[in-house]
Amino acid sequence: MGRLVPAVTRAFDVLELFLEGDGTLSAPEITRRLQLPRTTTHELVTTLTARNYLVPAPGQPGRYRLGVRTYQLGSRYAEQLDLAAEGHQVAREVADTCGETVHVAVLEDMDVIYIAKVDSSHAVRMVSATGRRLPAHCTAVGKMLLAGLPEAVLEERLDANTAGRELVRMTPRSITDPDALRAALAEIRILGVAGEQQESNPDVSCVAAPVRDRSGRVVAALSVSVPVHRWTEERENELTALAVKGANELSERLGHRAAR
Structure with missing residues (x-):
């Protein structure tokens, strides 16, 4: 150099x-x-x-x-930014640090679409894949993204997708009641991070943090997924910090500047 x-x-x-x-x-x-x-x-x-x-x-x-x-x-x-490419680079860095599976996803209506995934160094069965769509309310990334919506937009989407019915269930632990989801999202807005405990996969738990663009809008979420046999409170805290760090790094790449 x-x-x-x-x-x-x-x-x-x-x-x-x-x-x-x-x-x-x-x-x-x-x-x-x-x-x-x-x-x-x-x-x-x-x-x-x-x-x-x-x-x-x-x-x-x-x-x-x-x-x-x-x-x-x-x-x-x-103009030259590619969210998927930038997301994959950051996901790789986070995965290299923790050895777990890392995702980056965006929201479309009430579903998440995974735009980047870096697999764990361990063998783990996952329901996610790059390009796959899953119900947002069953995933940590999805709940993080739903929590980032303006309340009026969230209500409009909930009304259109539930019409008095329960939300889709992926596992016995999935949130299916719209009011329970609203309560969970309110807590996520306070905490600034989201989690899910075997809600999309009975063998996996996740933590997620928001990715913001230069206007401060939540445009994606980054998550770390862990098999339940390696999931402890201490590990959850470690991975939450890593997810936040990775999401902040990706946000900075997108031009977001955190308030000082």
Whole structure:
């Protein structure tokens, strides 16, 4: 690997400062936060402004914000994103860490569709497969995605799919009562993660976390699935943390920036 260019590194350091706070900074603030000489800061800001990476903040003399060139670069990056490909890469990283099966899924109506799957290093019988559709309410990824829907949209879909009937049952432990599902989703919204205990497969339990796009909308979910004979409270906590970490990584790849 070649040598890093100090001036370029400093320029990126300056730009990344604008990801925090209200998105505006003055030259003295940049100098203080990066501990740079004032002359160096002036040269960097002048260069970045000349190239439209920074612009003067309207109505705030002496302050700057990100310019249109950063938006153009971000938009081009977003155009090239492939959720399935990015999801598979992150799922692979999570699976390599924990040795369990990892899924990434999206929601369509009241079903989930698996767009990425990395198998466990152990032999495990799973009902899931890339491209397969399953009832969302029976899976951790599905419940996570349903919990991310606006309430009006969720109710519309529930009404259209149940019409007074029970939800589809995949195992004896599947949630089939719409009111029980509503209660489960309310808890998931509070916790920020979802789980399922042998609800889609009598031999498997799962945990899932939400994947968000740059607008903050939940667009997918990432889960880790474990055979029940390896499922303990300690293991659940470990895998929940890994699912959250993986989902956050995928969210960042999609342009989401978590609140600080």
